[in-house]
Amino acid sequence: MSAYIIRRIFLAIIVLILATLVVFVIMHLLPGDPVLLYLSKDAYSRFTPEELAAARHEYGLDKPIIIQYFNWLSGVFRGELGKSISKRTEVTVEISEALPISIYIGIVAWIISHAIAIPAGIICAIRRGKWVDTILTIVANIGISAPAFWAGILLIYIFGLYLNWLPIFGYTSPLVDFWLSIKKIIMPVFCLSLTPLSGCIRQTRSAMLEVIRQDYIRTAWSKGLRERVVVLKHALKNGIIPVVTLAGMSIPLILGGEVLIETVFGIPGMGRLAVNALFSRDYAIVQGIVLVVAVLVVACNLIVDISYAWLDPRIRYD
Amino acid sequence: MLRRKKKLTQGYQETPPSVSSFQHFRRVFFSRGVVVFGSIVVMLVILMAVFSPLIAPYDPYAQDLDNTMAKPSLAHWLGTDTVGRDTLSRIIYGSRTSLIVGVVALGLAAGIGLFLGLVAGYFGGITNLIIMRFIDTLMTIPMMLLALTIAAVLGGGLTNVIIALGIALIPTYARLMCGQAMAIKQNDYVTAARSIGAGNLRTMIRHVAPNCFPPLIVMMTMQIGITILAEAGLSFLGIGINPPGAAWGAMVSEGYRYLTTNPILSFAPGLSIMLVVFAFNMIGDGLRDALDPRLRGTL
Numbered sequence: 001m002s003a004y005i006i007r008r009i010f011l012a013i014i015v016l017i018l019a020t021l022v023v024f025v026i027m028h029l030l031p032g033d034p035v036l037l038y039l040s041k042d043a044y045s046r047f048t049p050e051e052l053a054a055a056r057h058e059y060g061l062d063k064p065i066i067i068q069y070f071n072w073l074s075g076v077f078r079g080e081l082g083k084s085i086s087k088r089t090e091v092t093v094e095i096s097e098a099l100p101i102s103i104y105i106g107i108v109a110w111i112i113s114h115a116i117a118i119p120a121g122i123i124c125a126i127r128r129g130k131w132v133d134t135i136l137t138i139v140a141n142i143g144i145s146a147p148a149f150w151a152g153i154l155l156i157y158i159f160g161l162y163l164n165w166l167p168i169f170g171y172t173s174p175l176v177d178f179w180l181s182i183k184k185i186i187m188p189v190f191c192l193s194l195t196p197l198s199g200c201i202r203q204t205r206s207a208m209l210e211v212i213r214q215d216y217i218r219t220a221w222s223k224g225l226r227e228r229v230v231v232l233k234h235a236l237k238n239g240i241i242p243v244v245t246l247a248g249m250s251i252p253l254i255l256g257g258e259v260l261i262e263t264v265f266g267i268p269g270m271g272r273l274a275v276n277a278l279f280s281r282d283y284a285i286v287q288g289i290v291l292v293v294a295v296l297v298v299a300c301n302l303i304v305d306i307s308y309a310w311l312d313p314r315i316r317y318d
Numbered sequence: 319m320l321r322r323k324k325k326l327t328q329g330y331q332e333t334p335p336s337v338s339s340f341q342h343f344r345r346v347f348f349s350r351g352v353v354v355f356g357s358i359v360v361m362l363v364i365l366m367a368v369f370s371p372l373i374a375p376y377d378p379y380a381q382d383l384d385n386t387m388a389k390p391s392l393a394h395w396l397g398t399d400t401v402g403r404d405t406l407s408r409i410i411y412g413s414r415t416s417l418i419v420g421v422v423a424l425g426l427a428a429g430i431g432l433f434l435g436l437v438a439g440y441f442g443g444i445t446n447l448i449i450m451r452f453i454d455t456l457m458t459i460p461m462m463l464l465a466l467t468i469a470a471v472l473g474g475g476l477t478n479v480i481i482a483l484g485i486a487l488i489p490t491y492a493r494l495m496c497g498q499a500m501a502i503k504q505n506d507y508v509t510a511a512r513s514i515g516a517g518n519l520r521t522m523i524r525h526v527a528p529n530c531f532p533p534l535i536v537m538m539t540m541q542i543g544i545t546i547l548a549e550a551g552l553s554f555l556g557i558g559i560n561p562p563g564a565a566w567g568a569m570v571s572e573g574y575r576y577l578t579t580n581p582i583l584s585f586a587p588g589l590s591i592m593l594v595v596f597a598f599n600m601i602g603d604g605l606r607d608a609l610d611p612r613l614r615g616t617l
Contacts, residue, residue: 011451014451015451015454015455015458016458018451018452018454018455019455019458019459021455022455022456022459023459026467026468026471027471141352141596141599141600141603142592142596144543144595144599145543145547145592145593145595145596145599146588146592146595147547147550147551147554147567147570147588147591147592147595148551149550149551149554149567149570150550150570150584150588150591150592153570153574153577153584153585153588154585154588156577157577157581157585161577161578252457252458252459252460252461253460253461255460255463256460256461256462256463257462259460259462259463259466259551259555260462260551260554260555263555264574271463274463274466274467275466275555278466278467278470278471279470279556283471286467286470289463290459290463290464290467293458293459293460293463294458294459297457297458297459297460298458301458
């Protein structure tokens with residue numbers, strides 16, 4: 001097991017280093033003057049060629065691209081992600097304000113979606129073809145088809161404007177005002193969970209259906225075990241494995257969904273920060289956000305890989 | 319005597335009824351109502367996109383400043399927007415954007431992804447290691463964030479959105495194809511092809527690739543929905559087709575500003591997105607049931 005974990009950590013580090021390279025390449029090799037990455041468009045047109053050359057020199061853009069990459073990377077290791085152009089603040093400051101909000105909402109959405117979806121999927125599988133199965137399957141199919149941002153707008157209309165039950169905009173920290181905070185995140189969390197929830201119901205259902213057909217489940221039944229024991233102890237242990245994979249994959253899904261949902265609900269998290277930064281061409285922030293998100297995803301994948309091996313001993317010896 | 323024999327073999331058929339694979343496919347595929355529904359919706363949307371100018375009651379770009387923000391009526395079934403453009407006509411034209419982006423971006427991603435996956439899976443070893451680590455790296459950045467960043471850096475517009483989504487969707491295909499190719503490579507017919515002197519390229523294209531296809535077709539159908547949703551998300555954020563053009567995501571975003579006065583402006587295009595994505599997903603489900611050998615015989 002420890003050899004497996006060490007191998008996984010090693011792979012994760014390689015992928016992270018490659019991720020820094022991908023981030024750098026997207027920002028630097030795509031068409032456009034690299035100075036644009038550091039100067040806003042208006043500033044760019046105001047500068048004289050000499051000043052542009054000076055700016056290039058100041059940001060190290062006159063050096064070969066490889067050197068630029070290593071300069072940037074060494075900054076990353078020292079915790080320096082550069083300066084925001086539009087806000088004139090350190091990128092690390094901007095991100096450290098937005099990150100906890102996104103992580104908080106994301107974790108709540110992730111937990112809620114799986115806490116509902118796994119039992120729902122199991123119920124669908126063991127009551128296959130019954131009305132519970134039919135209804136939940138239809139709900140799940142609609143859930144993966146509905147655009148989350150549109151679901152958000154529907155909710156805002158119904159619960160915010162029509163019924164006037166929930167606040168429709170902004171974010172309050174649970175440490176400041178717990179109840180207001182809960183009220184404010186209900187709708188965003190629902191929208192963020194929609195896709196992973198539906199996907200997880202479908203995956204759990206089909207994985208459990210696959211397992212329920214196996215001989216050892218028939219053996220368990222014929223031993224006279226109760227349904228609860230057969231389903232939770234015998235079937236779930238194998239049925240849950242593909243669900244764990246999907247649960248790991250839903251982390252980037254939720255982080256990606258936050259781009260849209262935070263914009264709809266005006267939540268000052270990473271997603272909205274990224275959108276605003278892209279529109280104001282503040283690429284230092286974008287670069288920082290993409291990097292931090294990549295680190296988060298790699299860390300979560302590592303946890304998933306390890307829990308995967310813990311659940312399924314066959315994987316450890318691959 | 320004859321009767322007795324019949325009794326002994328009751329419930330036993332000597333030869334199973336012969337069903338061609340196409341008949342089997344058709345029977346399973348159309349056995350569920352939702353799949354039929356999905357197929358009909360997709361067919362209608364394709365017709366709608368192709369014949370937009372004939373179907374749309376108004377010019378989707380024509381402004382009518384005397385008749386702005388009209389409620390649904392017989393003249394304008396879904397009302398009009400802030401500059402008096404007919405919402406229904408814009409939705410009909412918007413289907414073009416969704417389908418074009420969905421299909422072209424998917425084709426781009428599948429083309430590159432399948433090639434990378436095939437090469438990685440077929441050659442294995444160091445080639446596999448390099449390609450798949452690259453794919454893993456792309457997967458660390460959420461698809462939506464990656465597509466948004468690439469599209470924004472490239473400068474928006476329909477072509478750039480297609481390129482951005484095309485790149486962001488590569489990993490899914492590469493991974494599936496790699497796994498498929500690795501499994502198919504083990505078959506005896508591949509060894510046989512190699513032993514009669516088929517080169518790497520020929521073996522890959524003629525023998526390995528065609529046998530990888532059933533799960534890929536299912537995956538691609540399911541991914542059309544995801545691609546359309548992602549395109550809608552990008553155009554909702556304001557990156558995508560340029561302003562006068564119609565895209566469902568952008569329409570939702572425009573309508574969102576007038577949610578209190580005219581909610582149908584954002585409800586109708588959103589519902590269109592959901593319906594189309596639902597339809598593609600149902601076709602994907604039907605194809606999976608009909609093509610995936612593991613589930614054959616259980617339905």
